[in-house]
Amino acid sequence: MSDDSRLHFVDSAADFGEGERRIVSLPHGDVAVIHTDKGYRALSNRCPHQDGPVGEGLVSKSLRLCPGGTGVSDLGVDPDRPVVSCPWHGWQFFLEDGRHVSDPQYRIPTFDVVVRDGDVFVVG
Secondary structure (H helix, E strand, O other): OOOHHHEEEEEEHHHOOOOOEEEEEEOOEEEEEEEEOOEEEEEEOOOOOOOOOHHHOOEEEEEEEOOOOOOHHHEEEEEEEEEEEOOOOOOEEEOOOOEEOOOOOOEOOEEOEEEEOOEEEEEO
16 A cells, blocks of 8 residues: 555544444545454445445344255354445445345445554545
């Protein structure tokens, strides 16, 4: 990241605890920066469904079909792929890449996050 003009300050890392989020205004729209147990994730705060504030929704572990499973009773928790749920209608997106959990044609833009000198920045 040599282009510092693309770095947008979010917060100091010391003040941005795990499980917390910040909404940052960038020239192209608001971005939600979420501190998970996997590090910092950033995605557009605009749900493609009806423009809801998706980044303000519940963050949880995703579900996956267990090996050999065929139905809902065979679902298990996938702790490695957290999702965020839009608070308006419940659409869920993977934090790692912004993909909708069941329909990959829907995707939320994601952004890189860097920590430099104790401060958290989103690249945008």
